[in-house]
Amino acid sequence: MNYYFSEKEKSQYAEEGFILREAQFSSGELDSYRKIVEATVRSADLASKHGKVYFLDKKKFVDVDSLTLQYEPKPNDNCLRVIEPAHSLNSQLELIIKDRRLTDPIKSILSVNKISLWTDKLNLKRPEVGSGFGWHQDSPYWVHNSTDVDSLPNVYLCLDDSSKSNGCFSVIAGSHTKGCLPGTADGTQLGGFYTDQETFDLKNTVDLEAAAGSVIFFNPHLVHGSSSNTSKKERRAYIITYQPENRAMLKSGLVNNI
Template sequence: MATCEYTYKAGEFDVSPQMKEDFARDGFVIVRNLLDAEEVEKLRQTVGGADGGMLSNAFESKDDTGRLVKVCLWKHPGNDVTGIIARSRKVAGTFEKLLGGEVYQYHAKVNIKKPQEGGAFVWHQDYGYWYNNGLLFPDMGTVFIAMDAADKQNGCLQVMRGSHRAGRIDHKRVGGQTGADPDRVQHLEKVLEVVHAELEAGDAIFFHSNVLHRSDANKSDRMRWGYLIAYNRATNDPVYEHYNASYTPLHMVDDSEIKRCTNMTDFSGKGFTDPADNKNISGVKVRGH
């Protein structure tokens, strides 16, 4: 990986001018060890604990080959471990500095690709469909936090370096997903580098809402879990209500609150998404793992 990698160290980490420059140029930065092993374990227990955890609200979405990805999607952070992570300074605070102002959670989700059967995601920009939700500007971004090792074999995230500078690309339905215009993507692939964001558990990639990204199917014998949090600038409030969140103050917390949080079961106020209410996905509700 080129110059866009950083490492989180408690008490020392901050968004440097170099990191801002990298984000502006490439559209993404990688932060190693954003969550430590204890924090990752708390996250995993909250999402898929013995009682089913948050996955009781999950649904399955098919890619264009019929492979499945399990998704759990919600609006607001709440006060459980996932919410405290989303409201922490090392996550939300990093995006505030990268995007240049106050942010709030637009939505969050967990994607799970099972061994040998987890599906792919086609090339897309998040703003390619958020644009249609009344968001006037692409002052938005997403952080993907690896909950276990993500590599080429189990379908890690791929990003097209600098593709955010191409602006918003028209999107259309591709299988059960919404994807960027394939012809446009093909031309951009000829001039831009595709980076495989290979991450260890706890590593994260922060990327701009206009960055083209995708992932392959999981053809390994390992799971691939990812926690994704999307943020919007407070000044970019949607002009009409829709299935993701309008401006809601984030109430940022210190990073130390992640380990202090003991709430792994109370998900009140999160606003889980039913796929029937989201025009950009095609899914069926499932239960358990």
């Protein structure tokens, strides 16, 4: 059994910059992954007590060695929003990172037989407090640390059922074809990382309302984002980014061949 992309998926990925595969993981697997995720959150809370706190555009971040924790804006600034790289807190996440349902399609995208890890993020969009992510590409964040930013495909694993009300993942189909796009120049510290809306067409928005266990593969240049979680339901996601083998990870500089 393998999970490589079909020819049709390869051309759809090339054209639109993403592929959604539904029902990839069973409810038993998802239950165990959610337990691993919540254990990782508890470890992050403990680790944060020894970290360096700083604020960007009034948003709280804590760095602990090569780990970065990002919090919700005030008054929910005790609530974790993003943990990166998450596997550094919990080696059980490596089970997911190495799963062929995720790695085979990545090998199809990269046209290689062996891959390594670039980074992994847990995005915890908690009920009623989880904030949105503005339209952005990932590539501008990485261009200063990677000489081959085109070769950093992402996998987004839905850990909960997601809809517009709990802030599902949204993409701008076809927005990946022009490389790194200009950021906004709104004078804020992080503004340059949000994509200038003149450079893409909101008409091409696809809201990926997808059940838990769905997986979205997407190009590092694809413009994407999501709205806040106004519902009473969890919306957790695990985003893993891979690269060809023998390359160093984003934060630690270590090599993690899969």
